Amino acid sequence: MIVFTNKSEIKDHISKEKAKGITFGFVPTMGALHNGHMSLVKRALQENNVCVVSVFVNPTQFDNLDDLEKYPRTLEEDIKLLETISKDILVYAPTVEDIYEGNTKAGHFSFDGLEFEMEGKFRKGHFDGVGTIVKRLFEIVTPENAYFGEKDFQQLAIVKKLAQKHGIPVNVKGCEIYRESSGLAYSSRNARLKPDYKAAAPFIFQTLLAAKDKFGTKSANEVTKWVEKQFAKNEFLELEYFIIADITTLKTVKRKSKSKTYRAFVAAYADDIRLIDNIALN
8 A cells, every 4th residue: 555645756657557558546534534434435346447545734714713723634544454455555634835826715616506505604705615625636636536425415505516516527426425333334423422412413314214203204393393493402512503405416305206205304413523414205
């Protein structure tokens, strides 16, 4: 396994390998790798000759500086975990300077309104930061395929829109949510949960499952109010939002239509740790 910290070196290496007909799958991460990430890496290796994993905590997508400072950075452990899967993995672990070259600012992107829904309403500038880093990483790694988990469903939709609007020749592939045995969606933030909050967190997925069941017979508004009441009773979890949205526009549904496909999205705080999850409804 080769670890690169310099973009010119990894670009040169990939260019030479591509000349031999080698194909590359790409899994961008912010590190603190877990089994959810590993599921993406395994799929990338199944569908490509080599998998590139980037490990970079991107400062321009954090609206909360405290969250940025506390975000776990565990590069040595990440490399060891990747080595248990395959040697056909390249790791790109750049510095902020290598990526931003002294200008650590996000560009401005239009994602046809996707950026203003859900997370966009609560995390100002977040998707400009995501667009900036993903575009730069795509330009450096030039993968044939890139893999993103559906836990960040809105991000997945935005990355697909990014590739489309900027003519980036990459297949952006969504991968199903990978969960702990309790049902809690894997997240790097889970490691920071205090015991009581970790025990309470599976309530999020349990509530999503119940909401899916209710969505078959009740209106979106009724389901939303029911979910809000359930969270209000939970002493460990504070609901930030629960939204039922059209998967194409990500706009909150007002009236159900049999011709559209919907997902339920949730964001909640367990103490100071923000957790997100979602589920397909139909």
